[in-house]
Amino acid sequence: MLEPHWILLIMLGVFVVCAMLLKVPTGLSLIAASMVGALAGGEGLPLRHLVEGAFTYIDPILIIASAMVFMASLEQSGALGSISRGLLVHLHSRPALLVVGLTVFIMFPGMITGQSTATVLTTGAIAAPVLSACGIPRPKVAAIIAMSAIYGMIAPPISLPTMIMGSGVDMPFTGFDIPLLIATMPLAIGVNLGLARRYLKNIDMEAVLGDLDENHATRHGWRLYLPIVLVALLLIGIRLVPFLAANLGIALVFLIGAAVGTRTGRRFNLFSAARRSIRQALPVMGILVGVGTFIQVMTLVGIRGMLVVTALGLPSLWKYAGVAVMMPLFGAVSAYGSASVLGVPFLLSFLGQDEIVVGSALSLFAGLGDLMPPTALAGMFAAQIVGEPNYFRVLKHTAVPAVITALWAIGMIILANPLAKIIPG
Amino acid sequence: MSIDRHRPLSIGISLLITAVLVVLSARSFQVQHRDEVLYPSDGLTRAFPLSEVNPHLAGTAGDTEVYVYEGSAPGGSVLVLGGTHPSEIAGYMAPVLMIETLHVEAGRVFIIPRANASAATHNEPQEAHPQHIVIETAGGSRSFRFGARFTNPVHQWPDPEVYVQPISGTTLAGVEIRNLNRAFPGIADGNLTERVAWAITELIRRESIDVSFDIHESSPEYPVINAIVASEVSQEIASFATISLQLDGWEFSLEPSPPNFHGLSHREWTDHTDTQPILLETANPAMGRLRGPTNAELAVLGQDDQYVKAAAIGAINVPFDEEGISIERRIARDLVAIGAIVEAFNMLNPERAILMGGWPEPAALMEDGLGRYLAPARDGTSPR
Numbered sequence A: 001m002l003e004p005h006w007i008l009l010i011m012l013g014v015f016v017v018c019a020m021l022l023k024v025p026t027g028l029s030l031i032a033a034s035m036v037g038a039l040a041g042g043e044g045l046p047l048r049h050l051v052e053g054a055f056t057y058i059d060p061i062l063i064i065a066s067a068m069v070f071m072a073s074l075e076q077s078g079a080l081g082s083i084s085r086g087l088l089v090h091l092h093s094r095p096a097l098l099v100v101g102l103t104v105f106i107m108f109p110g111m112i113t114g115q116s117t118a119t120v121l122t123t124g125a126i127a128a129p130v131l132s133a134c135g136i137p138r139p140k141v142a143a144i145i146a147m148s149a150i151y152g153m154i155a156p157p158i159s160l161p162t163m164i165m166g167s168g169v170d171m172p173f174t175g176f177d178i179p180l181l182i183a184t185m186p187l188a189i190g191v192n193l194g195l196a197r198r199y200l201k202n203i204d205m206e207a208v209l210g211d212l213d214e215n216h217a218t219r220h221g222w223r224l225y226l227p228i229v230l231v232a233l234l235l236i237g238i239r240l241v242p243f244l245a246a247n248l249g250i251a252l253v254f255l256i257g258a259a260v261g262t263r264t265g266r267r268f269n270l271f272s273a274a275r276r277s278i279r280q281a282l283p284v285m286g287i288l289v290g291v292g293t294f295i296q297v298m299t300l301v302g303i304r305g306m307l308v309v310t311a312l313g314l315p316s317l318w319k320y321a322g323v324a325v326m327m328p329l330f331g332a333v334s335a336y337g338s339a340s341v342l343g344v345p346f347l348l349s350f351l352g353q354d355e356i357v358v359g360s361a362l363s364l365f366a367g368l369g370d371l372m373p374p375t376a377l378a379g380m381f382a383a384q385i386v387g388e389p390n391y392f393r394v395l396k397h398t399a400v401p402a403v404i405t406a407l408w409a410i411g412m413i414i415l416a417n418p419l420a421k422i423i424p425g
Numbered sequence B: 001m002s003i004d005r006h007r008p009l010s011i012g013i014s015l016l017i018t019a020v021l022v023v024l025s026a027r028s029f030q031v032q033h034r035d036e037v038l039y040p041s042d043g044l045t046r047a048f049p050l051s052e053v054n055p056h057l058a059g060t061a062g063d064t065e066v067y068v069y070e071g072s073a074p075g076g077s078v079l080v081l082g083g084t085h086p087s088e089i090a091g092y093m094a095p096v097l098m099i100e101t102l103h104v105e106a107g108r109v110f111i112i113p114r115a116n117a118s119a120a121t122h123n124e125p126q127e128a129h130p131q132h133i134v135i136e137t138a139g140g141s142r143s144f145r146f147g148a149r150f151t152n153p154v155h156q157w158p159d160p161e162v163y164v165q166p167i168s169g170t171t172l173a174g175v176e177i178r179n180l181n182r183a184f185p186g187i188a189d190g191n192l193t194e195r196v197a198w199a200i201t202e203l204i205r206r207e208s209i210d211v212s213f214d215i216h217e218s219s220p221e222y223p224v225i226n227a228i229v230a231s232e233v234s235q236e237i238a239s240f241a242t243i244s245l246q247l248d249g250w251e252f253s254l255e256p257s258p259p260n261f262h263g264l265s266h267r268e269w270t271d272h273t274d275t276q277p278i279l280l281e282t283a284n285p286a287m288g289r290l291r292g293p294t295n296a297e298l299a300v301l302g303q304d305d306q307y308v309k310a311a312a313i314g315a316i317n318v319p320f321d322e323e324g325i326s327i328e329r330r331i332a333r334d335l336v337a338i339g340a341i342v343e344a345f346n347m348l349n350p351e352r353a354i355l356m357g358g359w360p361e362p363a364a365l366m367e368d369g370l371g372r373y374l375a376p377a378r379d380g381t382s383p384r
Helices: A004-021 A026-040 A047-054 A058-077 A079-091 A095-113 A116-133 A138-154 A160-168 A177-199 A205-209 A217-240 A250-261 A270-301 A303-312 A316-331 A335-349 A355-371 A377-386 A391-414 A416-422 B002-031 B089-101 B174-178 B192-206 B235-247 B265-272 B296-301 B305-312 B327-348 B362-368
Strands: B044-049 B065-070 B073-081 B103-112 B132-137 B140-145 B162-164 B171-173 B211-218 B227-230 B253-256 B276-283 B355-357
Touching: A004 A026, A004 A270, A004 A303, A026 A047, A026 A270, A047 A270, A047 B002, A058 A079, A058 A116, A058 A217, A058 A250, A058 A270, A079 A095, A079 A116, A079 A205, A079 A217, A095 A116, A095 A138, A095 A177, A095 A217, A116 A138, A116 A355, A116 A377, A138 A160, A138 A177, A138 A355, A138 A377, A138 A391, A160 A335, A160 A355, A160 B171, A160 B174, A177 A355, A177 A391, A177 A416, A217 A250, A250 A270, A270 A303, A270 A377, A303 A316, A303 A335, A303 B305, A316 A335, A316 A355, A316 A391, A335 A355, A355 A377, A355 A391, A355 A416, A377 A391, A391 A416, B073 B089, B073 B192, B073 B327, B073 B355, B089 B103, B089 B140, B089 B211, B089 B276, B089 B327, B132 B296, B162 B174, B171 B174, B192 B265, B211 B265, B211 B327, B227 B235, B235 B253, B235 B276, B235 B327, B265 B276, B276 B327, B296 B327, B327 B355, B327 B362
Parallel strands: B073 B103, B073 B211, B211 B276, B227 B253
Antiparallel strands: B044 B065, B065 B103, B103 B355, B132 B140, B162 B171, B227 B276
């Protein structure tokens, strides 16, 4: 059997040939690379492993699909345009405040669900036209949304990457609120103001309102917003009263919201809207299936362990560089996978430094994975909602914020103990 | 035009390929739903389903067998729980070996080898774990399932994004709602995992179990390893036992049960029953994130080149060399720890002494191999 690093090279080679040269869809290219990797690893064609891996991300896939249907419903009913219009009318005179307010607004679903994709597709989609109306170019709007969604996923009260790392070392999720706020809020506000700084001038309302959808609330009243209120109540309800509220699952909540949307505003055919949005999301869902098989085979043939041992074996100073590079890279597969596979051993390797602050900082690295191709979930969906066909143009604008985020996280790890002393708690 | 004409054909071919893949892989997955046959020793006095304790488990994938061994003389009682996490294979095989070799002279021993029976029916995606390990016995090979840490989502789904532990309100990642060792003391009519947890806690209460063991394994990089975890009520017997084991040359650390980390067996049994809880933890490289190729040999032989490298750079918490940590050694650690703790209990409670034995000596087990002491396979009953 070949050594793991050779198998990894073969798998990457097959992926590149399939995806770049033969133009095979990314998801299928990943599956092809997995099959060849298993063969090279002496495992034959392990159908069970390929299928098991393919189902890894079934929950995120369902959430992405249902969130897309929900957003299509809001768009078709007129709710989306009306909210954008309302936000702009009320906050156009103070653009800086508008950007800060929108940042927190975009982050909110991520803060309560721990999901970046759902965040991009919900509040991100609402904020996009408003930010565009400020004169911010589409790729930068998408960058602001993607970064906000990632910070929202990490921010308290619910930070799934942090929780996953905590589970790996039997650490309950308590005492993380302030460290996670330190990890995310200054970055979110600073980065977004930085991205939007050139465009923070008074907005020509006459010009931009003409580009937006009409205000359907004047015709349908408060009912127009009922799907959003319902979805928010159902999502928050399970957090506030977990023993009383039924756990419907995020996917079903979005579908309920989408169905309600058919009766609260402009009438539309939900089935047609759902078909269109699922078709849009299909490539990303395919990538998630492919990525699941890819990691399963990486684990099967020993590549995962080789990568982790290599990272842990880096000299002390290089370890910071290693964590800053490897966790986001692995996060390309999945931020949660990165938190589990690399976050847990890195957290253990930093023993001696306050584990709550270190765990919060490591979550930032895991979150950055949502900007890494080929999946780049946050970047790809943000590009989609602003109508930018090439998501690499979005990633170009997230590069500097990503570096700043990594440096911030390294700073938090280095200063973990002093920070822990001044954090009340 | 030509695209439209060929579309039904491509859809048909895609569906056909999918159907073939589904049928072939489904057969493989279904094998894991079949319980392997165990051959209890002559000392077994009775066995009953856990649903006798909690009727809400009847007919569910969480129902599981309780094996009872009663001595002719009165004495205290012990519960041995295996398979709380079925991916921690020695934590399952140690109770299996007890079931097939145990004799009790005084007192009562309750053994639940598959505490989370649902979790034994699947593997965790991304872990690439084997579905079975195979042990050669005098009568041929016997295979035992290598399950998952969590209840099968086929039996309990969807997970919430966040699991709020019912007793403490502690928040954990949503998947932990399917972790039996976060669900104690359980809820009689709660979700499947909570029902199992409640049944076990209730069994301890109902049978007034004196000492309760929960056997686990963990990755070599995990800080609490080769350990005996005891709460404030079991510290005394655990301390005596740890000293005795260390004098005999066994490296064990004694770890306290965290008072504020709820849902764990040792914490909740302390708070909700009168038993003295003990959790045992051995090091299994098949559990860790640093491991090389993942297969049944790794789980059994415990040999792994990546962990040898990791030990060299100080990234793990147990000694690890080319010899590895075999399943025999891990089971031997569990059995000597159980023996030492029961001995400590007997010393402190002579009027309730539990006299039991029958399982192989550690040196013999490690020398001869597990298959030498398991009952031989009979009539091809071992599922594969």
